[in-house]
Amino acid sequence: MANIHNTFLPNYKSRKILIAGIHTAAYTGTLLLLSQAWYKDYPKTAFHTFDDSKEWLQVDKVGHAWTAYNIAKYSTETWEWAGFPHKKAVMLGGLSSLGYQTILETLDAHSAEWGWSWSDMAANAAGVSLYCLQEWGWQEQRIQFKFSSHPSTYSGDVKNRTEDLFGKSFQERLLKDYNSQTYWMSFNLKSFAKQSQLPAWLNIAIGYGAQGLYGGFENTAYGKDGSVTFDRRDIPRLRQWYFSPDIDFTKIKTRKPLVRTMLSLLNMLKMPAPALEFSNGKVKGHFLYF
Template sequence: MIPAVVQFSAVVATLRSASKLFIVILFLFLFVPTAAQDTAYISKNKDSAKLYPQRVRLLTFASIGVYAGTTAALYQAWYKDYSQSHFHTFNDWDEWLQMDKVGHVLSAYSISKVNMELWRWTGIDRNKRIWIGGMSGAAYQTVIELLDGFSSEWGWSWADFGANMLGSSTFVAQELAWNEQRIQLKLSSHKKIYSDESLNFRSDKIFGKNVPERLLKDYNAYTYWISVAPKSFFPKSKLPAWLQVSLGIGAEGMFGARSNIAKDKFGNIIFDRSDIQRYRQWYLAPDIDLTKIKTNKKAIRILLNSLNVIKFPAPALEYSKGSFKMRWLVF
């Protein structure tokens, strides 16, 4: 997955990971409202006893079409200009302080969630929809890993594959055990602006200048969350069902995939901020499960379900660089 030059590596790796996340966002905000309708809300604990063969056929062909179309689009965008090679692997575990791997977990989890709800809409057997829909996230991203494996510029990443499997397995295990997602994976992101203009210039170069690009590509701006509602494990609790406790992970100081040093194609150093520490951040914060907010409006239910992948902005306790500090708002 890594080209020879460090600078180009940082740009390409960031763009590719961001593209996968962008696909997840499209699934969440476009696919759920149109295809799944509101089955996720009215049949969460009561699956339909009726099978709809026409819906099964429709979803089967639609899934094949979407998977084939997005894979072809990714091939045109990333692979066609690079030579093909024999299948090979590459170890990219040490890139971006593993934040890209956490992104793979979230991507697979989110795609699995959407697809399972789509299969619920068809009325197929519970276990079938869980396994077919639930493992679709890992299956789709494995196709991308295979394309990596045959590209001379990249390679099959076992770390990416493991993260993909973990994301889908997290979803499937909860559906099989509880018939719901008691442990939810979410994300938050914001544009980073630095007082040092050289860092802003570097960020513009590798992450993009406009807000949408920066929100998609800059791992310094991402925080990934695990949100749990205490009431889901303690049903007799007087706590509201929508209240969640969230554990987050983020990272700072990253201006390259592996280090804060970049070289041009001739090996000349063009950026060196090795003085900046690359470090992880851990957060503890409250959150809101938007799907537990009661409403009789179908459109609002769909909107809340779609937005639930985003962590609600809130105060948080941060642990980083060996010390704790209170942050009044983390997003």
Template sequence: MVKSLFILSIISSSSLLAVAQDSAVVKSTQFTDSVIKYNTQPIKKLTPQQIKSRVRLVAAANIIGYGGTMIGLNAAWYANYPRSSFHFFNDNNEWLQVDKVGHMLSAYDESRGSMELWRWTGIDRKKQIWYGGLSGMAYQTVIEILDGFSAEWGFSWGDMSANVLGSAALISQELAWNDQRIKLKFSFHKNSYAPAMDLEQRANDIYGKSEWERWLKDYNAQTYWASASIKAFFPKANLPEWLSVAIGYGAEGMFGATENYATNKDGQVTFDRRDIKRYRQWYLAPDIDFSRFKTKKKGLKFLFTVLSAFKFPAPSLEFSNGSFKVNAITF
């Protein structure tokens, strides 16, 4: 999951720049009594030569950008660990599956960013969807293969399944609605751990000390959301288009992959806090879909698209440990 977010932060930030460019097509929305219909209207006619040129540019950008990213990841990550023959690894019971949801989000956002690049080329709509939609799964598959040759990890079918679901979430919505009515989102809050109980030191060891490392690694502080546009599903509702409702998933109390217990190479216990309960958290909260704000300014359009990948902080209803509670604000 950490490697997935590393790839996501680089690829998506560059891919979504296409949103700020002069797009070859734009989606216009027509509200009827029962459904919302999305039509693709040309705003700039591209010649076959222009389309071909843009396709070559995007293809080259994908190859060079992703290739360079993987070389950097290999140098920064895999080179520090011993290699092995290709093997599989079952990690489905780790981190209360928060990492699996993270894989799904990474594939979804990478696919979304790539699709916007292909939309810019002006190629056929279904090609935009399939080329872009499969990109996220392809990016993540390469990571899984590299994991398969690392002695520290292995090819995980659980991770791979989550990657497929992430790409499928984008493709299915585009084919059905020509829109992402349900967006997968991410939120993070900085956790403070008790130094006197050795929890801060344990968190530093497994999650890192810097804000960047904690953002990538601290599963206790990450929440993943499925945020649905209310107006898209209920066009008669007298509600703003940007208003959404989100269901979130997170977990707490994790100081190890499967248990809060660790030993060193000699078998000596270095951490034992099995008394701390590991538990899941479910949330229901309002949200804002910034991508549904209308603007002709390219800078704002790009900013709104980036912001639409993150859950807006808001009050929430939480279900955990068998009971409900209301949170004044959830990040």
């Protein structure tokens, strides 16, 4: 009976080798791909730093944290599948996320166009910490880090500027247009009030975004000769805060592994819902915000 039972046990040694290989391949592939596709048109330099902590009203930094959080989350799941105890899998997931982000930052550090950013690394560490500390302390994600984006339309000189900055395609705009991005801390109410009659899936989310960003530090651009090619300092650069209901899709019960995986992936995104916006000393309501 023991031999029959062992036949159906997962081969965790093979799984660990497989997952370690996948992570190594992902790191190596990212390094090679970005070296050719992203950095090849810019001169390479010695390691140097760049202070971009005040760029884009820090929306890009929140994006770093969101990415690090989700890489840690899904990397942890792969290490746990490979047979590691949960706490160790969380540690490996966090280290995997930081390692991946550090590779990207190292590429920046050797490019004349960018540089090593300590604020980027701090944001990466914050995202990883948000995931790992909750798993170690609560064994669940009571506060989830989510993302939403809505299409923005531009006209005139602003349209030309945004195409230079953010690209023209949907994919480029989704990643680069900070005017369209909102990042959310989504709190699961039932997790903080276990004895309540609240639905297990009900969340309340606090979002952060910005508007009027047509340059990293200010709404200007200059040619190689120093001449002004774009100047819209008349457009205010505004921080925006949001308050909105949300859904924790991981709390929706299902016995189907594929559906469970899809719900987990969907949980990276903030559900479209009514929202209150607080910006520039004013309050604005949105019937449906994403």
